[in-house]
Amino acid sequence: MKVIHTDTIAAQATPPGRGGVAIVRVSGLRVKKIIPLLLQCELPPRQATYTPFYDENDNVIDEGIALFFPNPHSFTGEDVLELHGHGGPVVVDLLLQRILSLGIRLARPGEFSERAFLNGKIDLAQAEAIADLIDASSEHAARLAMRSLQGEFSREIKTLTEKVIHLRMYVEASIDFVDEEIDFLNDKNIVNSMEEIQQHLTAILQKAKQGSFLREGITAVIAGEPNVGKSSLLNCLSGKEIAIVTNVPGTTRDVLRDYILIDDMPMHIIDTAGLRTSDDIVEQEGIRRAHHEMEKADLILYVVDVNNYHSKNMKELELPEIVSSRPVIFVCNKIDLTNQTPSSDSEQGHSVVYLSAKTGDGVDLLKQRIKSLVGFKQEEQGIFLARRRHLDALHRAHAHVKDALRQLSDRKAGELAAEDLRLAQLALSEITGEFTADDLLGRIFSSFCIGK
Ligand SMILES: Nc1nc2c(ncn2[C@@H]2O[C@H](COP(=O)(O)OP(=O)(O)OP(=O)(O)O)[C@@H](O)[C@H]2O)c(=O)[nH]1
Ligand SMILES: [Mg+2]
Incomplete structure (x- = not known):
């Protein structure tokens, strides 16, 4: 199905700002009409022509390469003109103003791709792949x-x-x-x-x-009682001092976020307030938010202090209800204090990783565990960026x-x-x-x- 768009569109195809080259793209029925007005010459199809770009008073705005792609052999399937000029914001703006004065309107975001789709040049999944690329x-x-x-x-x-x-x-x-x-x-x-x-x-x-x-990443929420080292784990995973860490229980109140890559797998990590009963109204709000984040999580990293954990059986841990309804990894933190070696185990059907957020020992094991829990595989054969x-x-x-x-x-x-x-x-x-x-x-x- 060929869709005829009556209006011709134009936009800067390169990012705004200063650069070596800027490209302005024009697509639609009026392209053929504006070429002689703008360039004072005719363009052979698909051949680079070095030419001045003129304003309405025959002054040269810029000069560069002009390319004409007659329909249907263009990205949009319509007549397309590409002007490669100097990458200065003012000069590009002048050129665009000149083009717009010739009865052409500014393109909406994605409108070139939309026309390519509507004209049958690409299907919708391919159009989305352009944005994903x-x-x-x-x-x-x-x-x-x-x-x-x-x-x-x-x-x-x-x-x-x-x-x-x-x-x-x-x-x-x-x-x-x-x-x-x-x-x-x-x-x-x-x-x-x-x-x-x-x-x-x-x-x-x-x-x-x-x-x-790969495309959207997973969301992992770090949760647990106060002072177990949740914020230390966030800082360790992200490699930045994002969260305040102190030995005062209840340090974190707000929800803190970061975006990291684990061997190419994007992950949104969220640090939350320690879970406990509190009279402090600010802390209560932080805990409410922590629950809210856990409800939306793809994965919960439930942190416990290994010193307390050992004395308890996992069954005795007082877990918030939400934890049992989400994929969860129990992170036994602070192994540096007990001189344990980092390890990754299954205990009573749960994934458990022993690590130290302070020294970083065992954090790689946690990363591996996260990848295997969400079923992420490195090989790309046959995977689709859905x-x-x-x-x-x-x-x-x-x-x-x-x-x-x-x-x-x-x-x-x-x-x-x-x-x-x-x-x-x-x-x-x-x-x-x-x-x-x-x-x-x-x-x-x-x-x-x-x-x-
Ligand atoms: N020795 C040791 N101390 C740690 C480790 N992880 C955290 N800590 C310490 O434990 C204390 C609490 O750490 P935080 O990361 O603030 O704990 P949190 O769970 O975010 O605490 P809240 O925000 O209060 O809920 C700090 O004094 C940290 O230095 C660790 O692996 N080993
Ligand atoms: Mg904290």
């Missing part, structure tokens, strides 16, 4: 974003969607031709295909989940296929199974953007940078 916080994430941009994720989703469509057609045809005595409800092929699709979906979900850790919306769509597709199987095997309801397959197909096609609501598109592209 720009925003990548590690080499690993950047490589994965590039692979999605090249269409690897989309291809996998399309293959799966085709399998669903194929099966759906088969089921629907079987319903229509019941007279021909095709006993499709007992057709093993249908059930087998559904199970195969379900397995395929599970595998993709697994890879996508891995990728979503967004939450992709995971959500994959989960829905998975649930619909599961329902379809149930309709067929338990209730012998062929029509309902066909409907479930249709819903599974719809959920999958949201990922590549074949069926996506306009407001979702708006939300996705508005988070892009201007000029992209």
Whole structure:
């Protein structure tokens, strides 16, 4: 589907501020008209031309390289002009003002990518991969974003969607031709295909989940009683003196945050107020906030002082209820005081790491434990840098296929199974953007940078 946009858009594609080169990009129907006005020459397609850029009084604003990409062979699929000039904020502004005076408007964030999507140059997952590549916080994430941009994720989703469509057609045809005595409800092929699709979906979900850790990071909340060394652990993990550490119980009141990489896995770490009953109104608020953060956490690092811990059995620890409903690692801190060696164990079904936040001994073991607990693997083969919306769509597709199987095997309801397959197909096609609501598109592209 080719969408014709009547208005032509322009924006600086390079970051604002001073730099060697700045690029201004223009896309749309008016590009051909403004080239002679702006450059006083014609541009051959896709060839670099060194030329002055003129204002309305024939004064030279700047000079540099001009490139013309006639449609459809451009990023947006429209006529595109790129002007590479000097990277000074004032000169770029003058050039943009001149372009805007020629009946062109400033592009919204992500509008070039949105046009590329609407003109069928890239699908939605690829458009998102562009933003992810720009925003990548590690080499690993950047490589994965590039692979999605090249269409690897989309291809996998399309293959799966085709399998669903194929099966759906088969089921629907079987319903229509019941007279021909095709006993499709007992057709093993249908059930087998559904199970195969379900397995395929599970595998993709697994890879996508891995990728979503890489893209969005996990949130780990450090919690525990006062004075056990929570803030010391935050400082140690982040390598900065973020939190105040004192031997006064109840030092931390506010929620403190940092963002770190554990071998390329991004993690938001949050330090919280020590949990205890307190009459102090400020501390009470801090404890309330600590609970609030724990409720949202992907992982809780529950810190205990090893000196107290040893005298207790884990069962005797007075844990807040929330701790039992989240993945948790028990961090037995201050082993330097007991001369223990760092270790990583499982005790009564819980992950326990013995370390010293003061000396840093054992902190690497904690990092390894965090990675294995969230299922993070270093190898990137087959992982997709998925967004939450992709995971959500994959989960829905998975649930619909599961329902379809149930309709067929338990209730012998062929029509309902066909409907479930249709819903599974719809959920999958949201990922590549074949069926996506306009407001979702708006939300996705508005988070892009201007000029992209
Ligand atoms: N020897 C030793 N002391 C530690 C260790 N970790 C923390 N401490 C000390 O324990 C005291 C409390 O440390 P914090 O990091 O402030 O503890 P906290 O859990 O954040 O305490 P609150 O904010 O009051 O809840 C400080 O005196 C730290 O120096 C450790 O591994 N070994
Ligand atoms: Mg603290």
